[in-house]
Amino acid sequence: MTVVRISDDALALACGADAVAAEFARLGCKVERVSSWGMHWLEPLVEIDGVGWGPVGVSDVAAILKPSPLQGRGLGEGAVEQAPRPTDIPRPPTPSPEGEREKCIGPIVDHPFLARQQRLTFARAGKTRPLSLDDYAATGGWAGLDRARSLPPEQVCAEVTASGLRGRGGAGFPAGIKWETVRTASGPRKYIVCNADEGDSGTFADRMLMEGDPFALIEGMAIAAHAVGAQVGYIYVRSEYPHAIAKLKSALGLAELPISPFRCEVRVGAGAYVCGEETSLLNSLEGKRGEVRAKPPLPAIEGLFGCPTVVNNVLTLAAVPHILAQGGSTAYSALGFARSKGTMPIQIAGNVKHGGLYETAFGVTLRELVYDIGGGTASGRPVKAVQVGGPLGAYLHPDQFEIAFDYEAYTAADALIGHGGIVVFDDTADMGNMARFAMEFCAAESCGKCTPCRIGAVRGVELIDRIRAGGRAADAVEALPQMHNAAQHGRSTSDEIALLEDLCETMKFGSLCALGGFTPYPVLSALRQWPEDFA
Amino acid sequence: MTIDERLAEICAEHGLLEGPLLPILHAVQAEFGCVDAEAERTIAKALNLSRAEVHGVVSFYHDFRPAPDSRPEVQLCRAEACQARGVEALVSAAEAAAGERVRVSTVYCLGLCSAGPAARLGDRLHARLDEAALVALVRSA
Structure with missing residues (x-):
């Protein structure tokens, strides 16, 4: 047959x-x-x-x-x-x-x-049945967990540190150091929390992993639990991913025995983008409003219910079984570029001919990703811009396409890798409109805890509207004779642009979390590269 | 069974979870189509919270509704990747097809970013939508 x-x-x-x-x-x-x-x-x-x-x-x-x-x-x-x-x-x-x-x-x-790919995290993609324990075991499943459990916890943390694995959620914090902090912290209980609230537009690697290889994530969490001494884990999945939720629930039922005594549960988000921020996610898990917490204390010290907690992204945890397998740590650290070790599952999306998941070692240029691999735009029109790193990532101009995929290189270019999503736009995109959308999105999704984000985003939308309308005339109050210090002749476009830059500065340095802090990236990059779209 | 008894039962079913409020709210929303003031009162009592605390949580999250809406819902992704693939040009046609009968709502990302424009009806996802396909989807809702 x-x-x-x-x-x-x-x-x-x-x-x-x-x-x-x-x-x-x-x-x-x-x-x-x-x-x-x-x-x-x-x-x-x-x-x-x-x-x-x-x-x-x-x-x-x-x-x-x-x-x-x-x-x-x-x-x-x-x-x-x-x-x-x-x-x-x-x-x-x-x-x-x-x-x-x-x-x-x-x-x-x-x-x-x-x-051309180097698939480690997605080694099983396309090859196995997601919920088959036989397929999983036959493709090297549980080898990492078995070996980790034969090692003392401090050595597991040391191997993860040595591998150079950095958090794949966006911040790029070294995973091994986070684990070591939790391991040495004291608390009545410890938790492993998997951040599967993948809300960034242009990203789908977490979803593909949860739907395609759920046992790898569960194994990674069980290894983390052994490494830090945690008993319970939670996977916080966004409600927009019904298939991933169903797969994970089935997989957890099937994997109960292999991961025991570690216990793990799926929790479903409720449509709040900001819950992808780790402290907001912890509040949501506790049954509170998903408001961001001030740091310190770090979640590694006082996290879920005040206990030491590892919060890692899906891709971070799913990379762990490979690293803990025999010789995996050394092999992982041998890949990559500068301080960005290992592989990154890059998600090619938007107006692109060959979109999909492309896992490769760090260092690949944006030009290769967009043209050689992605095949240019789906519409056949010239590429105008590429947004890397989700709604909070900068828009990159084709002139910047030689940039290598690396945390530090992107930071130096006032951009970010984020969760590794790249969204391609053709020349019909209106970048002024995209900048406005970034502010609008921030206003809609702000948790409301800090002022720069809650109010700044609303003012940002208004400012961009005024810039595009060519400034504004003095209003009735400003025109009053006693308003000596007010602008008597209205505000020109360049006045409004200076104000927008000032607002972005405030949001960048004054916001509690990345939502308000990084929204200036798409706005300012669009303003600098495509000023004609703001006229 | 009265609504109140059923609500108390839902609270009891989730009572042993750590941080039970969100799972309870999801269960209530799924069963009654909303989390109204009456439900908030019952849940607050069961969890020994104030009504304000429960209302604060309900109103924070986009998924919970204060009143039921019997119309079918088509969620249309209008995030950056779908915008790059031209979703904005489809919105007015979808809304026209929906009229008063169907609720067309905006969602920020269904994770189908390489194959947009994308939409969700119930737990079924639809990708590579053009105007005709989206209008057909809205009509089928």
Whole structure:
């Protein structure tokens, strides 16, 4: 019987993978639902004996199953040029065998998009069934946990430190040092909290990992628990990820025995972006408003319910099983660039031809990511800007595309890597509008605890509106004769721009957390690189 | 069973969790379609919190609603990545198709950023939407 492998990742489902799978099953094939390879423009991607077809619609299924000389066909021709088709609209009539042949991409692992990657965190992507304990064990699962448990906790922390692993949530804090702090802190209980509140636009690596390889995350948490002496863990997932929540709950049920005595639970967020900030997340877990806490005390000392707590991103924790496997720490630290060690799962999104998950060692340039790997814009128009690091990341101009993917290099360029999402915009993007959206988003999602963010974001929207309107005339109060110090002749565009820069300065240095503190990045980068869009 | 008894039961079911308030609110929202003042009162009593504390939490999060809305909801992602793929041009058509019958709401990111514009109806996700597909989705809601 022909075994057909189709992803059950949320993106594949959104592109109609279930209907394709049902059609293969109807025609007598054995369908295996696996994780996604991360080649999103090819979803639903169908794999038979290692050969791939994509994007496949129900009408292509019969032709794929017809015996043909396709198997020997070369790489990547045709399929990459296929325009993505929306779901839920009437499909065109059954294509000729020619159309089906166009969709064959040859052996999947040889596809140029995959062949150039170094997959460690996503080593199982596309290859295993997400909820199969057998598949997990057969691909090296639990080896890291078994070895970690044979070592004293301080050595586990030391190996994570030596690997150079830095927090993948955005701040890039060395994971081993955080663990060591929690290990040596004293408290009645200790917790492991996984931050799976992946709210940044342009990022989906956490979602793909939770849906595609949930046991890797659970194993990483169990290793962290052994390293710091924690008993209980929480995975805080955003409510916008229903598939990830369901997969994690099932996976935790199946993994109860391998991770015991460590216990772990899924908690669902409630639509607040700011809960991706670690202290706000802890308040939310405690059942409070998701307001940011002042630091210090660090969560490592006083975290969840006042106890020492490790708060790590999904990708950080999922990298740990590899690091703790025999020789993994040294291998991990050998990869990367300067002080950014190991690999980063980069998410290529937005107006890009070949979007998806690209895990590689640090150091890759933005030019390679956007043009060589991403294939330029999906619309075929010139690239205007790329936003790296989510809604709080700077917009980079094509002139800056030689920048290497590295925490320090981005910081030096007044930008940030964040969670590793890159969003491509073509030349139809209005950067003044994007800057306004950044402020608007900050105003909508601010937790309200600190003034620069709560009020600054609202004033920022108003300021950008005034800049784009060409300044403003003096208002009735300013025009009063006794208002000696007020601007009598209104405010020019350059006055308003100076005020916006001043406001951004205040938000950057006066906000409690990254939401208010980093919103100036997209605003100021747009203002500096594309001043014509503010006229 | 009265609504009050059912609310008390939900509170009791989650009573042993650490930090039970959010799981309780999710359960109440799922069952009654909202967390209203009456529910806040019952939950506050069960958890030994003030009504103000519970109301503060309910009003903080976008997912909880103070009053039920029987209309089906289509959540349309309008974050940067979907904007880059042209979602803004679809909004007016979606709203026109929705009329009074369907609620078209904005969500910031469904995690389908390489295949936008994307939308969610119930627990089903839809990607690569163009105007026709989005209008069809809204009509099917």
